[in-house]
Amino acid sequence: MERIIEADLQRLKTETLTAFHMAQVAVDKAARSVFERDPALADAVITGDAAIDVKECALDAEILRMLALYQPVASDLRAIVGCMRIVGDIERIGDQAVNIAERGLILMELAPFAPPPKLGELAAATRDFLANTAVCFTNLDMTMAKRLCEEADEILELNISILKEMAEFMRDAARPVERAVQVCFIAHGLKRVCDQCTNIAESVVFTREGACSRHRCD
Secondary structure, eight states, rough: HHHHHHHHHHHHHHHHHHHHHHHHOOOHEEEEHHHTTTHHHHHHHHHHHHHHHHHHHHHHHHHHHHHHOOOHHHHHHHHHHHHHHHHHHHHHHHHHHHHHHHHHHHTTTOOOOOOOHHHHHHHHHHHHHHHHHHHHHTOHHHHHHHHHHHHHHHHHHHHHHHHHHHHHHHSSSSSHHHHHHHHHHHHHHHHHHHHHHHHHHHHHHHHHHOOOOOOOOO
């Protein structure tokens, strides 16, 4: 029985990582659609979200099956519950990718507008966050989990600086407000992706140590 649950736990982790990769690709395509003004990329993100939702439902069903079948305790229980938490965060990352893609499509209907440089910084930081989150979950890396939690403050500061810059942009009545509003939404979407990555890091801490690290990084 112990060997069977170990095999199922490994399969659950692998499938969770697959779902995470799907969401990671979606965010990358959504960000590229904004900067490259590519509607095909945006449409691919929007239509592809259904596959992430299907994956989430399949993982939920597998998690419930394992809980009922094995009635796990200790580290096995934490591993399953940790995946359950992470799957929800992955689905929300996919939703944020859709939101970013949709805002990008709105921007494409307006006059060409060079996104602020800090939005590029935030997009790059979000890609790094996603990549590091994959490493964190794969290896149950506590050091990386702590790093992600700590770096969340830097993401927040970058997001706030973009919002302030767009607020100044909108104060000039001669400039169209709509473009700045959409940039704000895109920046917030990227920031929310990083928030979900932080949640996943906290679930890694729970899985590894059984400790609740929500709302703190220690």
